[in-house]
Amino acid sequence: MKIPIDPLRLVPLVSAIFNGWGRTLRFEEHGDLESIIEKSRQGKPYVFALWHGELFPLAAYVKQFDCRFVIMVSQSKDGEFISRFLERNGHVTVRGSSSRGGVRALLQAKRIILKEKIIGGVTIDGPRGPRHKAKDGVILLAQRTGAQIVPLRAYGSRKKEFKSWDRFMVPYPFSKCHFFMGEPMDVTTEKLDKDVLKRERERLEKRLLALGPE
Numbered sequence: 001m002k003i004p005i006d007p008l009r010l011v012p013l014v015s016a017i018f019n020g021w022g023r024t025l026r027f028e029e030h031g032d033l034e035s036i037i038e039k040s041r042q043g044k045p046y047v048f049a050l051w052h053g054e055l056f057p058l059a060a061y062v063k064q065f066d067c068r069f070v071i072m073v074s075q076s077k078d079g080e081f082i083s084r085f086l087e088r089n090g091h092v093t094v095r096g097s098s099s100r101g102g103v104r105a106l107l108q109a110k111r112i113i114l115k116e117k118i119i120g121g122v123t124i125d126g127p128r129g130p131r132h133k134a135k136d137g138v139i140l141l142a143q144r145t146g147a148q149i150v151p152l153r154a155y156g157s158r159k160k161e162f163k164s165w166d167r168f169m170v171p172y173p174f175s176k177c178h179f180f181m182g183e184p185m186d187v188t189t190e191k192l193d194k195d196v197l198k199r200e201r202e203r204l205e206k207r208l209l210a211l212g213p214e
Contacts, residue, residue: 022060031181045147151182
């Protein structure tokens with residue numbers, strides 16, 4: 001008889017594997033993330049912007065810093081698993097995406113960023129793509145909080161790249177990962193109509209795509 005397993009019961013195991021795996025990785029840092037975290041603790045708001053496919057190595061990298069993040073996660077079944085995983089690792093999640101519950105999630109994230117002085121995190125091309133095409137949420141969140149957007153990227157020297165829409169990347173254990181942090185980006189104070197949002201998304205996309213090894 002086939003006994004179904006609730007994936008949510010696997011969160012502790014997956015978390016343990018992730019943390020053990022992450023500790024084997026060797027990171028080479030290009031940018032001063034620690035200074036951004038310290039400024040955040042003093043009340044300066046920031047939002048990290050990253051590609052969905054690079055979530056694994058970036059999450060492993062920030063584990064070495066004693067800090068929490070507020071992260072927007074979709075309301076899908078997969079999102080429930082991701083939300084519990086992130087919360088088990090000390091972060092705060094708000095549920096919503098470009099397709100469902102986005103406005104409420106933005107308002108929750110804004111309140112948490114400003115009240116608790118923690119950094120926001122957005123996988124800007126998630127939850128379903130297209131790959132490397134930013135959604136509006138990160139621009140809206142940055143303007144409403146007065147936050148600067150900090151582009152983040154990760155590159156693995158040896159990695160498994162899955163055939164998913166985002167080409168999700170998992171570095172092999174004991175491999176080297178390069179972490180890149182771009183210059184913080186100020187979002188316009190103009191009214192965010194359709195044209196302005198498009199311009200700001202494209203500006204952020206260019207910064208992320210240009211960030212990495214020469």
